[in-house]
Amino acid sequence: MDVENKSGHALFDPVTEADRAAEQAMRAFIGERFHDHGIIGEEYPDKLGTARHIWSLDPIDGTRSFICGLPNWTTLIALLEDGDPVLGLVDAPVLDEIYVGSGNEAWMVRSGGQVAIRTSQCCALSEARLSTTDPFLFGDDGHESCGFERLRRAARVTRYGHDAYAYARLAAGTIDLVVESGLKPHDYNPLGPLVRAAGGQVGNWSGGTDLASGAIVAAASRELYDAAVELLAVE
Known part of the structure; x- marks a missing residue:
């Protein structure tokens, strides 16, 4: 597909129709389910309103990997409450992995199965x-x-x-x-x-x-x- 350089300068900051279409799809879904929630995203203007809850969207994080056919690009979603992120999601669709964290619980969904995850606690x-x-x-x-x-x-x-x-x-x-x-x-x-x-x-x-x-x-x-x-x- 066509790739545009959003920066317009020497630094290559790519965007594709997939980026835009994915964000449109997420915005439409959120609008149907949560009419009063705000939305901020990478590709389109913010929709804030007066809602306590705002969704933060990055349809394709790692567009350079995406246009190179690599599997580790992700979709990023966060839910903000009164300005603070309270839920974070990283979806790696090609790898069939979804990572979610909120409060003190984090988990990964892979091939339909859900498992709790935790950092290594490495100190050095x-x-x-x-x-x-x-x-x-x-x-x-x-x-x-x-x-x-x-x-x-x-x-x-x-x-x-x-x-x-x-x-x-x-x-x-x-x-x-x-x-x-x-x-x-x-x-x-x-x-x-x-x-x-x-x-x-x-x-x-x-x-x-x-x-x-x-x-x-x-x-x-x-x-x-x-x-x-x-x-x-x-x-």
Whole structure:
């Protein structure tokens, strides 16, 4: 299918008709079931209204993987209550895996069966399995890329290219640490509820909980999160 570059610049930010059609389908379904709920999404203008509940939608997270025929792209859905994400869902349809987290419960649905999931609780960087989507997407000033390089050298193993699927696998216990920057609300809204419900920690690069900067650290444990932030913060 045709692929457009949303950025219009050298940085390739792809969008396809599948992105738009999927978000339209989700918006229509939500509108039928929850007439007064707000909706924010990646591809279309926000519909907020006065509702306490707002749905956050990212129809295809990992469009680069999608257009390359790779299976690890996902659909991201979050439910916000009074502005705070209270439920997060990561759906990997090609892999037949759905990851859901709310409160203190997280689970995965695969082939019709549902199982509880939990992070690995890894505490040490030397034992950590680290992931980021692409190290070349970090900021141009060099601070972010240098911080990530310090983490990469400290971690046991590093894997790239998984977008939101890396957070799902962190919640399921097979990845221990995910570090990224430049994320938008539709990217990170589902991640906090999912990872925290599975026993993990999500915050920013400075150790705080405000994710508005788009610089995200998700870790299997508080100890691992603090160790990652300490390396990222070094000038």
